[in-house]
Amino acid sequence: MSLESRLVSGLRRSKKEKEPDRPDYSEPDFSGWAQKLDNFIPASKAAAANAAEETADAAPAVAVAEVVEAAPVAKPADDRPSLDAVLAKLLSFDGAMCVAVVDSETGMILGNAGSGVDIDLAAAGASVILRARLASAKALGGEEHIEDVLISLTSQVQIIHPLPKNPSIFTYLIGDKAKSSLAMARFKAAEADLLIQL
Amino acid sequence: MSNVAESLKQLLELSGARSAALVDSSSGMVLSHAGSDAHLEITAAANTEVVRAQLKSLGTLGSDDAIDDILITLSNQYDIVRPLAANPSIFLYLAVDKNKSNLAMARYKVAECERQLEL
Numbered sequence: 001m002s003l004e005s006r007l008v009s010g011l012r013r014s015k016k017e018k019e020p021d022r023p024d025y026s027e028p029d030f031s032g033w034a035q036k037l038d039n040f041i042p043a044s045k046a047a048a049a050n051a052a053e054e055t056a057d058a059a060p061a062v063a064v065a066e067v068v069e070a071a072p073v074a075k076p077a078d079d080r081p082s083l084d085a086v087l088a089k090l091l092s093f094d095g096a097m098c099v100a101v102v103d104s105e106t107g108m109i110l111g112n113a114g115s116g117v118d119i120d121l122a123a124a125g126a127s128v129i130l131r132a133r134l135a136s137a138k139a140l141g142g143e144e145h146i147e148d149v150l151i152s153l154t155s156q157v158q159i160i161h162p163l164p165k166n167p168s169i170f171t172y173l174i175g176d177k178a179k180s181s182l183a184m185a186r187f188k189a190a191e192a193d194l195l196i197q198l
Numbered sequence: 199m200s201n202v203a204e205s206l207k208q209l210l211e212l213s214g215a216r217s218a219a220l221v222d223s224s225s226g227m228v229l230s231h232a233g234s235d236a237h238l239e240i241t242a243a244a245n246t247e248v249v250r251a252q253l254k255s256l257g258t259l260g261s262d263d264a265i266d267d268i269l270i271t272l273s274n275q276y277d278i279v280r281p282l283a284a285n286p287s288i289f290l291y292l293a294v295d296k297n298k299s300n301l302a303m304a305r306y307k308v309a310e311c312e313r314q315l316e317l
Contacts, residue, residue, distance in 0.1 A: 118259060125255025132251045133270065136244030140237055145273045151252060152266035183302075 086195045087113035090171065093188045095179025097156070098122070100172045101196065104130045104162070110169070110198065117156075117174050126160050126172050148189065150182055157182045161189035163196060171196065205311045206232035209292055212307050214299030216275065219291045220315075223249045223281070235293065245270075245279050245291055253286070269305065276301055280308050282315065290315070 081089070083101065090099040091113050098119050100112035107127035112119050129149065137144030146167070149160040157180055159173040171192055173185050202220055209218040210233050217233030219242055226246040231238055245268075252265055264286060270277040274296045281289040290312050294304045 121259050122255065125251065125258060128255065129248050129251040132247035133244055136240065136247050140240045140244070147271035147273070149248075149271075150269040152268075153256070153261075153263035154266065155263050 080195050080197050083111045083196065083198070084113070086192055087111055089195070090173060090188055090192050093173070093175065093180060093185045095176040095181075096173065096185070097176055098174040101169065101198075102127060102172050103169055105168050114174075119174075122158075122174065123172055126158065126170070130160055130162065130170060148186060150186060152177065152182065157185060159185050159189050161186075161193075163198075164193055166198070169198060201316060202230045203232070205315050206230060209290075209307060209311050212292075212294065212299065212304055214295040214297070215304070216293040216295060218293075220288065221246060221291055222288050223253075224287045229288065233293075241277070241293065242291060245277065245289070249279060249281060249289055267305065267308070269301065271296070276304065278305055278308050280312050282312055282317075285317070288317070 087099050087101070090096070096114060097116040098112065098114035100119055100123055101110045102108070102123040103110060104127040107124035109120060109123050112123075129151075130146070133146060133149070134144060146162055148162070151158040151160070155177050157175045157177050159175075159182075160170050161173070162168070162170040171189050173189055175182075175185050206218040206220065209215060215233065217231065217235035217238055219231035219238060220229040221227070221242045222229055223246045226243045228239060228242050235241070248268060248270070249265065252268065256263055256265075264283075265281050267278060267280040270279070276294050276296055276299065278292045278294070279289050280291075281287070290308055292304060292308050294301075
């Protein structure tokens with residue numbers, strides 16, 4: 001079950017179980033979110049405005065479910081592919097073993113594709129690496145902007161590529177060292193920046 | 199074969215090189231350095247954390263891989279970290295200017311320096 005659908009079913013469940021004397025927290029107002037997202041993605045503003053009109057027309061209860069489902073995918077009118085499609089595209093470099101999008105603050109995986117590695121553990125490890133470097137940079141006094149970290153091991157190459165828009169989220173690529181080109185994998189990771197929408 | 203100070207000086211001859219150092223990741227201390235970087239101590243400590251985190255991650259994964267090198271791209275600088283094959287707790291560190299250097303060449307030079315290094 002995808003994260004979004006779990007969130008939605010969680011929302012519905014909490015709505016059913018809510019106590020009568022408590023204020024209703026179960027239907028948060030997502031309209032502010034949509035506005036913020038619009039500001040973030042100026043290119044898709046016009047398209048987003050159309051979508052906002054569509055959601056406004058729908059009945060409120062349905063609208064909540066729709067927005068919850070739509071929010072992680074930014075704006076539905078956007079022609080950028082879904083996270084799974086981006087991950088599949090990322091996995092297309094030669095020698096690719098595993099790719100993932102990871103939240104470095106928790107070490108949790110937002111989406112992954114491929115096999116051959118314990119991706120949960122590897123992602124947690126990569127998060128620690130990124131956080132360690134950023135924390136030390138803070139000690140230096142200035143904010144450090146990390147574009148990417150390329151790690152060559154004996155049998156693997158790994159790429160940690162924080163998203164420019166949200167540096168705490170990073171794309172994580174693991175490839176077979178004998179089969180993959182580090183430069184090509186790095187290029188793929190940078191290319192995916194424009195496609196990933198969270 | 200060359201000694202540490204000489205090797206580091208050679209690394210600095212690379213175009214765009216800012217500073218080079220040999221760092222002990224078990225303590226974070228700089229064993230030897232060349233070039234002028236006011237923040238060398240702190241960047242060495244930062245990279246120590248990175249190497250330690252990676253070693254720990256490899257340990258948790260039960261992998262018997264070793265780290266060949268770690269390249270960190272910053273806004274205007276590349277950091278190249280390369281643990282010594284003979285002693286993985288000690289690493290070579292080279293900072294190069296992103297606009298004036300060639301990452302592939304810098305990486306090759308560091309690998310070469312690591313092979314020749316005699317502690």
